[in-house]
Amino acid sequence: NAGVMQNPRHLVRRRGQEARLRCSPMKGHSHVYWYRQLPEEGLKFMVYLQKENIIDESGMPKERFSAEFPKEGPSILRIQQVVRGDSAAYFCASRTGISGNTIYFGEGSWLTVV
Amino acid sequence: AQTVTQSQPEMSVQEAETVTLSCTYDTSESDYYLFWYKQPPSRQMILVIRQEAYKQQNATENRFSVNFQKAAKSFSLKISDSQLGDAAMYFCAYRSADAGNMLTFGGGTRLMVKP
Numbered sequence: 144n145a146g147v148m149q150n151p152r153h154l155v156r157r158r159g160q161e162a163r164l165r166c167s168p169m170k171g172h173s174h175v176y177w178y179r180q181l182p183e184e185g186l187k188f189m190v191y192l193q194k195e196n197i198i199d200e201s202g203m204p205k206e207r208f209s210a211e212f213p214k215e216g217p218s219i220l221r222i223q224q225v226v227r228g229d230s231a232a233y234f235c236a237s238r239t240g241i242s243g244n245t246i247y248f249g250e251g252s253w254l255t256v257v
Numbered sequence: 258a259q260t261v262t263q264s265q266p267e268m269s270v271q272e273a274e275t276v277t278l279s280c281t282y283d284t285s286e287s288d289y290y291l292f293w294y295k296q297p298p299s300r301q302m303i304l305v306i307r308q309e310a311y312k313q314q315n316a317t318e319n320r321f322s323v324n325f326q327k328a329a330k331s332f333s334l335k336i337s338d339s340q341l342g343d344a345a346m347y348f349c350a351y352r353s354a355d356a357g358n359m360l361t362f363g364g365g366t367r368l369m370v371k372p
Contacts, residue, residue: 176359185348185362186302199359232300238358246352246360248294248302 147172147249148217149235155255162222162229164252168237175218176246177210180232189233192218193240225256259284261351263363270339271371277324278334278366280349288354291325291332296346296365305347308332310354336368344370 148167156162168175173194178186191199192212203210207225212218222229235249260283270276282291293305308316308325315323320340324333336343349363 174358178360178362185364186360188359188361191359234302236302236360245304245307246358247304250299250301253300 147235147237147247149233149249149252151252152250153253153255155257156225157257158226159224162225162254162256164220164222164233164235164254166218166220166235166237166249168218168235169247171239172237172247173240174238175212176236177218177220178234178236180234180251182231186234189220222254225254227256230254230256259286259289259351259353259361261349261361261363263347263349263366265366266364267367267369269369269371270336270343272339272341274339275335275337276339276368278336278347278349278368280332280334280363282330282332282349282351282363284330284351284353286353286355290352290354291323292350292352292360293321293323293332293334294348294350294362295343296348297342298345302348306334339370341370341372344368 175192177189180186188202190210207223209221232251234251236246238244238246262281289310291308295303306318320337322335346365348365350360352360
């Protein structure tokens with residue numbers, strides 16, 4: 144059973160470009176979370192999704208950021224018109240639909256904006 | 258909103274010795290989960306140990322154990338017989354038992370292990 148898969152692992156974008164980060168949850172997991180980790184800081188919650196639904200996006204910046212988790216395929220975190228402050232590690236995590244089950248993390252995607 | 262505080266930005270321990278990392282949290286809920294995650298230089302988030310708030314018994318995983326004080330809202334991690342591979346960032350995390358279940362993380366403690 145493969146773990147949470149994220150790609151790309153490393154992404155370099157110029158200011159103003161778009162960044163797309165993908166997350167394939169563990170098999171059987173229908174709940175996905177995205178977290179952002181700025182250098183030397185802890186992980187900050189961004190968004191919580193179930194298949195085809197955004198459940199909680201209270202941690203998402205109001206502009207330029209969006210997330211989806213379609214019925215088929217991976218979850219996507221999209222950052223439009225990236226700025227240097229978007230440089231960070233973005234972690235995806237997933238769990239089953241049973242409340243209380245362990246949340247498993249992917250290895251993260253490192254975005255560098257130059 | 259829940260908050261998690263780790264008051265020790267850095268800790269150091271001699272190999273084979275014991276170290277305790279502190280964590281406090283603030284919540285009005287009675288049912289929740291607490292976690293310690295390890296983040297080595299590879300940056301992967303690795304679950305170390307988990308505690309359910311309704312359980313009085315402290316969780317233990319091999320050399321890792323916790324001291325869970327629910328009334329004091331304290332959740333410390335003890336690492337016994339420290340090894341070089343234990344060197345990492347350690348994050349304490351809180352998770353509500355209600356719908357949503359997102360994790361709230363503390364700011365982390367960097368653990369250094371001296372040979």
